[in-house]
Amino acid sequence: MAVKFLREKWFYLVLLLAAVTLPLVVTDRYIFQLAIMSLIFSIATLSLNLILGYTGQASLAHAGFFGIGAYGVGLMTKAGLSFWLALPLASFISALVGFLIGLPTLRTRGSYFAIATLCFGVIISIVIGNWVELTGGHTGLLGIPRPKIGSFEFSSQISQYYLVLAFLLLTLFVMHRLVHSLQGLSFMSVRNNEPLAEAVGINTFATKIISFMVANFFAGMAGGIYASLIGSISPSTASFNHTFNWLVYLLLGGAATLAGPILGAFAFPLLMEYLQFLEDYRLIIFGVLLIIVIIYFPRGLMGGIESLQHRIKTRYRLRKGDGKNVVTASGKSHQAV
Amino acid sequence: MDLFLQQIFNGVMLGSTYAIVALGLTLVFGILHIPNFAHGHLYMLGAYVSFFAMTRYGLGFWPALFISVFVLALAGVVVEFLVYRPLRDQPHINSFISAIGALIILETGVVVIWGPQAHRIPNPYPGTIELLGMTMTQQRLLLIIVAIIMIVLLQIFIKKTTPGTAIEAVAQNREGAMLMGINVNRISSLTFAISTGTAAAAATMVAPIFMISPAMGALLGMKAFIIVILGGLGSIPGAIVGGYILGLIEALGGGYISADYKDVFAFGALLLILAIKPTGLFGREVA
Amino acid sequence: MSLLQVENLTKRFEGLVAVNDVTFNVDRGEILAIIGPNGAGKSSLFNLVSGILRPTSGRVFLEGQDITGLKPHRIAQMGITRTFQTTTLFNQLRVADNLAIGYRMRTASGFWSTIFHTRRWKEDREKTMARVLEVLDFIGMTDKAFDFVSTLSQEEQKRLAIGVALAGEPKAILLDEPTGGLIQEDTDGITQLIKKIKAAGITVCLIEHKMNMVMDLADRIVVLNYGNKLAEGTPGEISTNPAVIEAYLGREYVA
Incomplete structure (x- = not known):
């Protein structure tokens, strides 16, 4: 429906506006970090959303793929490769490992x-903790170079901020196109x-593999960016505490x-x-x-907002006495097709 | 040869723990279809309750064990009621996520109360026995014996007693069991109590051998899931055999190949099995 | 040649024989009904033909081509789709989305064309929209296109389930109790829909308990009993077949 379409546009606009103005508003370096x-x-959470939220497969290896991307970029850039080459390569490796892992596990x-x-x-x-020669074991990788364009190094907070923002927009673009398409419907059909x-001809296994690979590509990408901006990584970068965190973000925000x-x-x-101030008790909360x-609230904050909006809309409609849907070819773009 | 026998002994000891913990998990996962991902963390809590009873109140090993079993059985009932029951008719994933919430609470709770460092429970039977060139500590031997006794008792409970057969009835046909007047809620509580109670017993038996720490449950819980899947969902013999097989794989793999990577063998075995047979080793075709 | 040939199909589950050496043909453009008491193996037979179960022995041919043991989605792509006994739909989605998923197998746009909105993606989208509108009209649910499945009535859900199976332009459609749980008036609507499907040239294979409906609709009937084929023939032949009357009709048809 046109309303939903508009809302998506609004969402991007607000996000962009917030993105541009945030560095002006936030002066505290800590908050900015x-x-x-x-x-x-x-x-990372958006990519988890693709495989878990849209395709319905609870991948709990997400931090592992984040770690693959992080170590991939860390090792390659330390060996002298450019960040701009290392990042897609590491993301691709992450997706490829996802493919290999998906082959046995996505049949279940x-x-x-x-x-x-x-x-x-x-x-x-x-493996990361014990393969000392490659990964530095539990001390991890230190001194990972920052991304550069020519002689410009992304060392200031503001430049790093805009760099990550650009990658987030790229991720969002891909997710948006995927989700609002026939391919997205295939994902949702598997979830639902x-x-x-399978009975109506969708190769569910292949669908899951695609979703898993794309999700892991972006998980790896997030890890690669993380490694390059933070400058040091350790086995805890890939620990499943990260997966749990993202799971909470996802569910709280709305899968x-x-x-x-x-x-x-x-x-x-x-x-x-x-x-x-609550210290350890925070985790209990x-x-x-x-x-x-x-x-x-299994649909999270966004689910709450959506149902609220729906309620307001139906009330508005009832008042205008136009509760009937009219099919037009253009109106069909509401959900996916 | 001595090393080999020693590794076998260690494997059997490890396997005894795994078998009991997996047995409890297969009851709730395979029979109630609840993926109790917090099972390992409840096991960990069991060890801490024993530790607390011994150090704070100066109780002996066995009284502490019984208190721990009782407390954890209660904890199991509470967890089932608060964490899983509201999600009974929802997709599996939701219970799984709820379980993650529960295990975060359990682990952090233990850290807050007892601190993140490892503790040691005094060993009640520190003596050793020499047999066939192997050195066996009495505690390890005792663990194996107690495990076997518990497995046998549990079998008798399920096959011969009324509540036990009710559990089986629910496992086979939930609606049918309800029509027969079986209170499914009560059975769920009972199954959970047994599951967590036995885990507490296993944890207490193991505690004097290894240290106890807040993180001890996570890995064990995962391994228990692996065993349950390998053994076939809800299959009690599968859980027992699977537990001992995993214990032996780890002991032999750790002894002969690499101790650093011993946990990788277990997880690798699971990925391999799922690749060959997605329903698990003893999984059945469904109509 | 028949559209669908089932030859000596057998399925055993751990000692239990669900389908035992069943052979029959489905001719192009006909409505074939499969009847039999509960537990006769009707649904198992559908599961075998649609690839959900692998037969213990025997073969299934579609237009002479062996499709035994293929994955369900391959069989659907080759032209056999189905509905399930307990109405199953994509109940988190809207009516139009359900139908679009049904047509998905006739489109080719994958990951890259979706990301770049290539020409193929646009063509697929146009084709899908057209097909969805067509099927909406066919099942008489045009005004419900944007409704969520959960808001539909029982009868509408049954219609939609048939629509989802039709959307992918199948050669044959397997309907497992399409009117199960419906009241009489609603049943009539589904009966009309099935006639319409036949008129559109699509072969129908039907499991149904309501005898008057079967006698009205079916060109031919196959009777199963305890996994065995008891009889096969026109409604007239079946209703006078002594073995069938003995085993099955004697109780229900007369009553």
């Missing part, structure tokens, strides 16, 4: 896939009813929406920041929140 991290984690359904990917995530952490999707993951990735760390959200 948080914003940069939120941008990076937005990319439901919990099996979650458990298998979790296992794979653990394997990655163990896999046996029926299977494009705005939700970004909303979650900004709102939640900020919330945690304000709860700093984190856990309680996760349970409450999944039980009572």
Whole structure:
């Protein structure tokens, strides 16, 4: 529907506006650094959203793929390769590993896939921690060079901020195109009813593989950017605590929406920041929140906003006495086609 | 040869722990279809409750073990009620996420109360026995014996007692069981209590051998899931056999190939099995 | 040559024989009904033909081509789609999306063409829109295009399920109890729809319990009992077949 289309446009506009003005508004270097991290984690959460939110497959190896991207970029740029070459390469490797892991695990359904990917995530952490010659073991990789264009180095916070923002917009663009298309409908058909999707001719296995590869490509990309901007990485970069964090961002913000993951990735760390005084207890709140959200608000913040909007709209419509839908070819672009 | 026997012994000991923990998990995952991903963390809590009972109240090993089993059985009932029951008819993924919330609470809770560092439980049976050139500590031997006793008792409970057969009935046909007047909620609570109670017993038996730490549950929980899948969902013999196989794989792989990578073998085995047979080793075709 | 040939199809589950050595043909453009008491193996038979189950032995041919043991999505792409006994739809999505998914297998745009909005992507989109409108009209749900599945009535959901199966332009459609759980008036609507499908030249294979409906619709009937084929013939032949009356009709048809 036109309304939804407009809302998507609005969403981009607001995001861009916020993006441009944020460096002017935020003067605190610490908060600004948080914003940069939120941008990076937005990319990671958006990619988790593709495989979990839209395709319905709980991949818990997401931090592992983030780690592959991070170590890929770290190792390649330290060896002298340009960031601009290392990043796509590392992302591609991440997607390729995703393909290899997807082959055995995506044939399974439901919990099996979650458990298998979790296992794979653990394997990655163990390998990173123990393969000292390559990864530096538990001390990690230090002194990873920052991205450069010519002689310009992305060392100031503002330049880093805009760099990550550009990558986030790229991610958002790809996700938007994928989700609002027949391909996106294929993803959702697998999530919603896999046996029926298969019965109407959708190769569900191939669909899941595509979703998993794209998700892991962007997870790897987020990791690569992280490594290059932070400058040092360690096995904890790939630890599943990261996956859990993104899961919370995703569910809190709203799974299977494009705005939700970004909303979650900004709102939640900020919330945690304000709860700093609670120290370790913060994590307990984190856990309680996760349970409450999944039980009572499974569609997250964006889901809440959507149903509110829907309620207002129907009321408005009823008042105007035009409750009937009219099919027009142009109006059909509402959901996907 | 001595090394080999020693590794086998260690494998059997590890396998005994795995078998009990997997047995509890297969009851809730395979029978109630609840992916209790916090199972390993409840196991960890069991070890801490024993530790607390011994150090704070000066209780002996066995009284502490029984208290731990009781407390954890209760904890299992609470977790089932608060974390899983509201999500019963929803997709698996939701329960899984809820479980992650629960395990974060458990792990952080233990860190807040007892600190992130490892603790040691005094070993009640520090003596050793020499047999066939192997050195066996009494505690390890005891662990194996207790594990076998628990497995047998659990089998008898499920096959011979009324509540046990009710669990089986629910496993086979939930609606049918409800029509027969079986209270499914009560069965869920009972199954959880058994599952977490046995995990607490295993954790307490193991605690004097290894250190206890807040992180001890996560890896074990994952391994328990691996065993349950390898053994076939809800299959009790599968969980037992799978537990011992995994223990042996780890002990032999760790002893002969690489100790750093011993956990990789378990996870690698799972990926391999799923590649060959997506429903698990003993998984059945469904009509 | 028949459109669909089922030859000596057998399926065993751990000692239980669900389908035992069943052979029959479905001719192009006809409505073939499969009847039999509960547990006769009707749904298992559909699952075998549509690739959800692999037969223990026997073969299935579509237009002479062996399709035994192919994956369900391959069989659907080759031209056999189906509905399920318990109405299954993509219930998180809208009516039009459900139909678009049904047509998805006739489109080719994949990842890259979706990202770059290539010409193929645009063509696919046009084709899909046209097909969705066509099917909406065919199943009489044009005014419901943007409704969510969860807001539809039982009968509308049944129609939509048939529509989803039709959207992919199948040669044959397998309907597993398309009127199960519906009241009489609603049943009539579905009956009309099935006649319309036949008129459109699509072969129909139907599992149904309502005997008067089967007698009205079917060109031929196959009767299953305990996994075995008991009889095959026109409605007239079946209703006078002593074995069938004994095993099945004797109780229900007369009553």
